[in-house]
Every structure is written in C-alpha cells, then in structure tokens.
Amino acid sequence: AQRVTQPEKLLSVFKGAPVELKCNYSYSGSPELFWYVQYSRQRLQLLLRHISRESIKGFTADLNKGETSFHLKKPFAQEEDSAMYYCALSGPGTYKYIFGTGTRLKVLA
C-alpha cells in the first residue's frame, strides 16, 4: 500500500535546539518526496522536494531509500519555524500527493 507516516503529531523544542521531523513512506516504485509547511493562517506551501537537494530556511531532508525515510532536519530551531509540517509523496511527475498526517512543530522561547 502507498502510505506516508509521520509518527509525531506534536514536536516541541526549545529555540536553538536541533529539530528532526520524521517521515517514512511505503511506495512501489520510485516516488518523489516533498515537505510542505503551513504557517498559522497561511496556505500550504512547498518547503523542500528531494530531487532539488536544496536547503530552505535552514531545513534539509535526505531521501534514504533503504530505510524509506525522508526526515526533515534543522540544526538550530527558530521561533518562526513553528508551523504544521506535512510530508508527501507522488508518483514521478504526477504531483498527485499522498500526505502524511502532519507534525505540529512548536519552538519554545
């Protein structure tokens, strides 16, 4: 079955602490993996996609095909990182997403 699993509904960290939001997936084939973020009262927006291998707002994510994971990391959390984060996958080039249940990140002062 095709599935995205985000095991943590809520993750609280202190400002300046490292952050890791976990994402595991199940897919037969080679999916594309994405992280989307939704800040308070804003629309869902793309944070990262695995094929670009960029670092956005200090966040990185590495696709580990052996562990079928795409964890999102940031070395030093900032208060403005507080948001809802969704991991998603799609078939190559389809952009029809399967979303995880999301992790709410709270960065405490």
Place this chain on the structure above:
Amino acid sequence: SAVISQKPSRDICQRGTSLTIQCQVDSQVTMMFWYRQQPGQSLTLIATANQGSEATYESGFVIDKFPISRPNLTFSTLTVSNMSPEDSSIYLCSASGVNTEAFFGQGTRLTVV
C-alpha cells in the same frame, strides 16, 4: 509560482443542500486537483480535474457526490452535493505545471449543520 484563489473561503450550509467551490489559477497549469481535509486528519485527494472531460476520482469518492468541472486550463469547480455533517471539512484546490511541484489554494472551510 502561480497563485490560486478559492471561493468561498468559508461557508455554513444546511444539510441536504449543495455547495460549489471555485478555483481560479492566475496562469495556465497542467494539472488541477481537489483535496479534502477532515477535522484532525490529513489531506486526502478527491480527484484530478481534467480539462474538457470527466474528472478522475480516487477510491472512495464518486462523481454524484463530488461533481467537478474544468472548462479551461485555469479554472475548476468542485460541488459537494446533498451535504451531511460528515462533509464538514476544508476543501483545497491544487495545481501544478510541467515539471513543477503542486501549489495550493487557501482552502474552503465548510460546515454543514
């Protein structure tokens, strides 16, 4: 990336009625999609809106309940028919271009009473 406008942003409807949600993109896109986000749950794909032809529905969603139109490359509508309280959700329109990731509208928050 392009901008998606959804209307209405929210509505409260009586059970048994229907609501049509509009999605307008400010540039031509290849693919358009409709998602549902039920309270406390993740986003679930309802269907792919195909220009000039019937939408492609995901398992668990049917045309009679969620009729979709896409008359051109920049506009689509989703109708939630014969509504019940279980249809209370956020409905999101999404679009993507050639080899670009999908972007999202701000959503329509529907409450059925």
